[in-house]
Amino acid sequence: MNHSLFDVLIVGGGMAGASLAIALKESRLKIGLIEAKSLETDSQPSYDDRGIALSYGSQRIFETMGVWTHIVKHASPIQHIHVSERGRFGVTRLSAEQEKVPALGQVITAKYLGHALNQQLQQLDNLTLFCPRTVNAVVTEDEHVKVTLDNHHTLTAKLIVAADGRESTIRHCLNLSAWEQDYSQVAITANISTDKPHYGWAYERFTTSGPMALLPMTDKRSSLVWTVKAGEESALLSLPEEAFLKQLQHHFGYRAGRFIRVGERNSYPLILMQADMPVQARIVFIGNAAHSLHPIAGQGFNLGLRDVAVLAEHIFDAKDCGHAELLQRYQQQRQQDQDQVVKSTDQLVRLFSNDIPLLGHLRGAGLTLMDTMPVMKHWLAQKSMGLAQAQPKLARGVPLS
Numbered sequence: 454m455n456h457s458l459f460d461v462l463i464v465g466g467g468m469a470g471a472s473l474a475i476a477l478k479e480s481r482l483k484i485g486l487i488e489a490k491s492l493e494t495d496s497q498p499s500y501d502d503r504g505i506a507l508s509y510g511s512q513r514i515f516e517t518m519g520v521w522t523h524i525v526k527h528a529s530p531i532q533h534i535h536v537s538e539r540g541r542f543g544v545t546r547l548s549a550e551q552e553k554v555p556a557l558g559q560v561i562t563a564k565y566l567g568h569a570l571n572q573q574l575q576q577l578d579n580l581t582l583f584c585p586r587t588v589n590a591v592v593t594e595d596e597h598v599k600v601t602l603d604n605h606h607t608l609t610a611k612l613i614v615a616a617d618g619r620e621s622t623i624r625h626c627l628n629l630s631a632w633e634q635d636y637s638q639v640a641i642t643a644n645i646s647t648d649k650p651h652y653g654w655a656y657e658r659f660t661t662s663g664p665m666a667l668l669p670m671t672d673k674r675s676s677l678v679w680t681v682k683a684g685e686e687s688a689l690l691s692l693p694e695e696a697f698l699k700q701l702q703h704h705f706g707y708r709a710g711r712f713i714r715v716g717e718r719n720s721y722p723l724i725l726m727q728a729d730m731p732v733q734a735r736i737v738f739i740g741n742a743a744h745s746l747h748p749i750a751g752q753g754f755n756l757g758l759r760d761v762a763v764l765a766e767h768i769f770d771a772k773d774c775g776h777a778e779l780l781q782r783y784q785q786q787r788q789q790d791q792d793q794v795v796k797s798t799d800q801l802v803r804l805f806s807n808d809i810p811l812l813g814h815l816r817g818a819g820l821t822l823m824d825t826m827p828v829m830k831h832w833l834a835q836k837s838m839g840l841a842q843a844q845p846k847l848a849r850g851v852p853l854s
């Protein structure tokens with residue numbers, strides 16, 4: 454038996470790669486996962502303190518995969534979403550009750566999501582972990598594809614799944630093109646304590662420098678994503694706690710109460726990326742390696758998890774999981790959702806990140822109008838819950854085995 458021969462090799466064990474390995478746990482596929490960072494440490498940058506809003510659709514995928522019970526312990530439900538613009542009239546409100554769902558989504562710290570996924574990874578019988586290891590090279594042959602690791606070992610598989618993030622090594626090795634858009638914005642994240650409970654409210658607030666989001670978390674805290682123009686972040690990051698909270702309060706207002714404490718602050722440059730050809734001979738790109746979004750609508754990982762659910766469904770029972778037709782069918786099923794979410798997120802950033810007065814009035818009117826139109830609100834809620842597109846088996850509660 455050749456121990457270096459796999460059905461599927463997943464490159465990158467972040468949220469997308471780890472989720473795919475878990476989704477395939479009951480398949481007959483022999484899987485290898487190569488991850489650059491050790492699973493045992495907190496050094497994994499994808500698994501930091503930022504809050505991740507999981508849509509209702511993502512919750513259902515994790516429920517069917519059997520990992521939701523490990524995630525929900527640390528999650529906070531979103532009962533209401535409040536969308537508004539600073540300094541203007543106009544607001545749209547969504548509620549779980551109106552949508553007849555238990556919650557519009559759930560917020561979990563990336564760190565806890567990482568712990569839950571990593572714990573599961575270590576229990577999978579059909580998985581070999583190469584960790585910490587990096588892939589440095591990839592070569593495609595007719596029937597197989599080969600990767601070389603940093604220890605010079607070569608692994609062979611029928612299919613490589615590149616889940617290695619926005620700066621995908623696999624994409625660079627193959628010299629593949631991607632559409633990139635640098636927003637010249639930076640997201641500052643931090644956990645914030647307020648003087649009143651959040652009652653499950655998530656706030657999306659647009660300001661001229663960029664959007665701000667406040668997501669409900671456990672222990673009466675909220676998770677902040679504050680978008681600022683590139684260059685403005687260093688001053689905010691270095692402010693003492695009290696001065697930072699004062700600035701934040703000034704920009705956000707008092708709708709969520711008084712901000713009284715701030716946890717560790719981090720920053721992320723915001724760059725949109727969409728791979729031009731996410732399917733190659735015996736290679737498929739998923740998650741951030743296929744599309745990396747502005748966090749304005751909290752859709753990045755939710756979109757990636759739908760890649761995972763559809764890909765797992767296609768390869769679960771496949772004789773040759775890297776067959777070109779199978780991969781084309783996968784991409785045909787994913788293309789529309791990927792394009793729509795990438796485009797609508799990009800348009801949202803452009804629409805709200807400017808101070809043209811006429812546009813400001815139109816935005817305010819649009820938010821007010823939306824709030825009075827139940828059909829439009831339902832459409833928006835379905836989109837943010839990840840239920841607007843055809844649902845893969847895992848999202849419908851249908852196990853793959």
Ligand SMILES: Cc1cc2nc3c(=O)[nH]c(=O)nc-3n(C[C@H](O)[C@H](O)[C@H](O)COP(=O)(O)OP(=O)(O)OC[C@H]3O[C@@H](n4cnc5c(N)ncnc54)[C@H](O)[C@@H]3O)c2cc1C
Binds near residue numbers: 467497621740754755
């Ligand atoms: C501020 C902020 C807020 C966000 N909020 C939300 C939200 O509310 N909801 C939501 O759905 N999404 C959100 N996102 C997006 C979400 O964080 C990403 O979509 C998600 O982390 C992408 O996961 P991934 O596994 O595809 O990629 P990554 O997290 O980038 O993981 C890639 C993995 O590949 C490994 N790797 C890289 N190169 C190699 C190599 N050569 N060999 C081996 N391993 C390699 C890395 O170590 C890493 O573990 C947010 C993002 C930001 C920045």
